[in-house]
Amino acid sequence: MKQPNQSKGIWKVIGASSVGTLIEWYDFYIFGSLATVIANQFFPKTNPTAALLSTLATFAAGFIVRPFGALVFGRLGDLIGRKYTFLLTLVLMGGSTFAIGLVPGYETIGFAAPIIVLILRLLQGLALGGEYGGAATYVAEHAPENKRGYFTSWIQTTATLGLFVSLGVILLTRHSLDPDLPTSIKKFNDWGWRIPFLVSILLVIVSIYIRMKMKESPLFAKLKSEGKVSVNPLKESFGHRTNLKMVLLALFGATMGQGVVWYTGQFYAQSFIENVCKVDFDQSRTMIIWAIVFATPFFVVFGAWSDKVGRKWIMMTGMLLAIFSYRPIYKQFMELTNVAEMQKTLLASADAPVVKRNLGPNQSDSLVTTSIIKTLNNGISFKEVNVDTLYSATPGQVGKATTSYVEKKLDNNTYWKFVGLIFLQIIFVTMVYGPIAAFLVELFPTKIRYTSMSLPYHIGNGVFGGLTPFIATLLTTMHTSDKLVGLWYPIIIAAVCLVIGTLYVSNKIDPNVND
Amino acid sequence: MNQLKKYLGIVWILLGPAAIYYLVKTAAAEVSKNPVIDTKIQWGVFVIIFIPIAIGMMIFGYYALQGEYDHLPESSSEIND
Numbered sequence: 001m002k003q004p005n006q007s008k009g010i011w012k013v014i015g016a017s018s019v020g021t022l023i024e025w026y027d028f029y030i031f032g033s034l035a036t037v038i039a040n041q042f043f044p045k046t047n048p049t050a051a052l053l054s055t056l057a058t059f060a061a062g063f064i065v066r067p068f069g070a071l072v073f074g075r076l077g078d079l080i081g082r083k084y085t086f087l088l089t090l091v092l093m094g095g096s097t098f099a100i101g102l103v104p105g106y107e108t109i110g111f112a113a114p115i116i117v118l119i120l121r122l123l124q125g126l127a128l129g130g131e132y133g134g135a136a137t138y139v140a141e142h143a144p145e146n147k148r149g150y151f152t153s154w155i156q157t158t159a160t161l162g163l164f165v166s167l168g169v170i171l172l173t174r175h176s177l178d179p180d181l182p183t184s185i186k187k188f189n190d191w192g193w194r195i196p197f198l199v200s201i202l203l204v205i206v207s208i209y210i211r212m213k214m215k216e217s218p219l220f221a222k223l224k225s226e227g228k229v230s231v232n233p234l235k236e237s238f239g240h241r242t243n244l245k246m247v248l249l250a251l252f253g254a255t256m257g258q259g260v261v262w263y264t265g266q267f268y269a270q271s272f273i274e275n276v277c278k279v280d281f282d283q284s285r286t287m288i289i290w291a292i293v294f295a296t297p298f299f300v301v302f303g304a305w306s307d308k309v310g311r312k313w314i315m316m317t318g319m320l321l322a323i324f325s326y327r328p329i330y331k332q333f334m335e336l337t338n339v340a341e342m343q344k345t346l347l348a349s350a351d352a353p354v355v356k357r358n359l360g361p362n363q364s365d366s367l368v369t370t371s372i373i374k375t376l377n378n379g380i381s382f383k384e385v386n387v388d389t390l391y392s393a394t395p396g397q398v399g400k401a402t403t404s405y406v407e408k409k410l411d412n413n414t415y416w417k418f419v420g421l422i423f424l425q426i427i428f429v430t431m432v433y434g435p436i437a438a439f440l441v442e443l444f445p446t447k448i449r450y451t452s453m454s455l456p457y458h459i460g461n462g463v464f465g466g467l468t469p470f471i472a473t474l475l476t477t478m479h480t481s482d483k484l485v486g487l488w489y490p491i492i493i494a495a496v497c498l499v500i501g502t503l504y505v506s507n508k509i510d511p512n513v514n515d
Numbered sequence: 516m517n518q519l520k521k522y523l524g525i526v527w528i529l530l531g532p533a534a535i536y537y538l539v540k541t542a543a544a545e546v547s548k549n550p551v552i553d554t555k556i557q558w559g560v561f562v563i564i565f566i567p568i569a570i571g572m573m574i575f576g577y578y579a580l581q582g583e584y585d586h587l588p589e590s591s592s593e594i595n596d
Contacts, residue, residue, distance in 0.1 A: 064564055245583050248575040252527075463564055474557070478545070496530075500575075503520055504584045 013142045014154045016214045017135040020090050020207040024131045025162025027097035028124055030196045033166055037193045041105040042114045062125035063466025069129020070454035077134050077450030078233035082217045086134035093127035094204025096120040101197025133454030136437035141217040146307055152437035153303020157296050163266055164292045167285050169196045219446050233451040246443050247456050253505045255460025257319045257497025258432040260490035263468035265425035271469045276483055277337040278406045290419045295426035299434040306435035310507035318431025319498045326487045329421050336414050339382045339405045346376040379411025464493055517585045527576025531569040538565055
């Protein structure tokens with residue numbers, strides 16, 4: 001049998017694996033990126049915070065079931081083969097995404113809407129749980145041994161590119177529904193958000209076609225022809241002490257930290273810039289896009305480098321840098337957008353105030369909201385919203401006056417500083433994520449590889465990583481005085497992982513993954 | 516180095532129950548502070564998901580204490596044995 005020690009045809013393998021994986025990530029990310037818009041459609045509007053949290057919970061649900069998807073599809077992959085398993089995950093993911101685009105809103109079908117969305121979201125999570133292990137295993141089992149890190153790192157770019165494509169499609173749709181931008185945005189929030197979901201079916205059909213043409217992994221085909229395929233991959237992966245200890249090491253010494261670094265850099269950063277710094281919707285997304293464009297090649301750089309110096313220290317350095325940089329980076333985000341302070345010395349102009357007066361239910365309560373668009377000398381513009389004290393007809397009831405600064409449009413210089421700071425975070429992501437597929441593949445034997453590597457990967461990424469934006473946001477609601485408190489979650493998880501990885505993980509590259 | 520890995524096993528074992536205690540305590544406090552269904556679901560999910568992981572951490576610590584990580588397998592035959 002022909003051994004996979006040559007790179008001929010490997011690009012075809014990478015292309016087919018990557019396209020499918022990219023689309024799966026695209027499908028998964030559009031939901032997260034549109035969380036606030038979807039909250040208005042599928043959840044009761046009486047309490048916007050509850051609606052947003054519910055959406056995030058639904059979003060989180062997609063992550064939590066990923067380990068179960070890893071078990072189900074990992075087992076299938078080790079029993080029937082890599083090719084058919086991740087063909088199945090692709091169909092499941094594409095179908096669920098398309099269906100989300102068709103679900104009627106809460107106002108039309110009531111509580112059935114969030115329930116259907118939740119079920120579809122769970123299906124997406126299950127499918128994603130089965131996808132990555134298959135793609136990474138498939139590429140690694142085709143790759144020559146001295147370039148395994150390099151070739152598998154192309155798969156690693158797909159998650160980031162999936163986010164990139166999802167942001168691009170969202171922005172494009174948001175701007176193209178009407179020549180007048182505010183009308184276009186209104187249409188997008190109303191029904192246009194469905195388009196990115198529906199479009200995904202075209203992408204899925206293309207990638208199914210490509211994947212149908214793929215051949216089975218040569219190593220798995222060899223095992224199958226020799227009758228050595230695992231009879232019970234779950235038992236062999238987690239029932240045997242020698243393998244279980246490697247599964248635990250992979251989780252606590254690598255994937256747990258990698259997951260939080262990844263989701264902090266690419267997701268929490270966006271959430272923080274939008275919700276805490278109140279940067280304009282378009283700007284907060286385009287800066288992520290730029291940072292991703294500049295940083296994505298580094299997945300391949302670090303993947304290839306890991307073939308020479310080993311996987312461990314590149315991953316650990318990424319975690320170390322993340323641990324010590326997060327608080328200064330996010331502090332910078334806040335300082336660069338602290339318009340309340342800036343306007344004391346830099347105020348250049350202010351538009352005429354727009355006053356809205358809302359009467360309370362008994363027509364004697366009043367709430368006066370004043371909005372003023374202001375521009376600073378440095379080019380930053382923003383909307384200052386003052387809500388006056390609410391005096392109620394009921395004696396003793398007085399609402400608190402508040403001032404908030406929203407829709408901040410950053411000047412060119414600050415904008416690129418933001419891109420640079422996000423870029424730095426994504427560089428950490430490329431360090432921890434670039435070499436990890438090769439690292440995991442080398443850790444486990446062929447016959448139980450799909451199952452064994454999928455579970456720690458998806459607990460690390462799905463549970464620890466995927467919950468990062470949610471837990472970090474939750475921490476800020478529990479400790480309201482410190483806006484950076486959410487960062488302690490990724491910092492602590494990455495720190496524990498760094499210690500375990502440094503002490504217990506080996507830097508040795510296993511040349512033989514054919515066993 | 517192997518001694519350090521073993522002794523740290525105790526830390527990982529203790530980290531498991533410490534994490535469970537902190538998680539359950541925080542969950543109880545948050546639910547009692549705001550006893551609505553959203554809060555209950557959120558914290559219920561965290562407790563259910565993170566307890567098995569904390570137990571996994573204890574098992575990892577136990578293996579470390581036993582010296583299981585003094586030598587990592589260099590081929591799959593060592594894992595299959």
